[in-house]
Structure formats: C-alpha cells, structure tokens
Amino acid sequence: MPIYEYRCGCGHTFELLVRPSSQTGACLACGGSEIERLLSLHSVRSDQTRSRAARDIRARNRATRTDQADAEARRIKAHSRDHDE
Ligand SMILES: [Zn+2]
Secondary structure (H helix, E strand, O other), X not given: OOEEEEEEOOOOEEEEEOEOOEOOOOOOOOOOOOEEEEEEHHHHHHHHHHXXXXXXXXXXXXXXXXXXXXXXXXXXXXXXXXXXX
C-alpha cells in the first residue's frame, strides 16, 4: 500500500496510507479535505538514502586513506627507531 505525503491548505503536511477503498483523506490538523498530494515519500526517501550512502562511501574512503597514511608514518617511525638502536 503506497504512503503519500499530503499538504493541506492550512499548511500542515502529513503522511497518509492510501487504501484502494478510500481514495480521499483528511488533514490531521484541521480535518479539512482540501489536501494536495506531494511526491511519494518512498521515492523521496530512496533518493535521500542514495545520496547519504554516497556521502558515507566518500567519508569512508577519506578515513581509509588517513588510516593508511598513519600506518605508513608509524611504520617509517618504527623502522628508523629500529635503526637507531
Ligand atoms: Zn489542515
């Protein structure tokens, strides 16, 4: 069953589960039926999830590069220390 987001003339927006038997809903704030259907929440949410996942991957790549640089720095430091002793 699709969930849609609606905006009422009063400015209230709300999610509504659309059942095939009842096509119309009413505003949860004022009870009015002058509501306008907005974009499907499902598609909006998956778009947000996709861009968030892309950001996570970029952040993870940055973190991995930093970790590798740290490990390399530690290795070089340990190496030169071994030679000093
Ligand atoms: Zn309303």
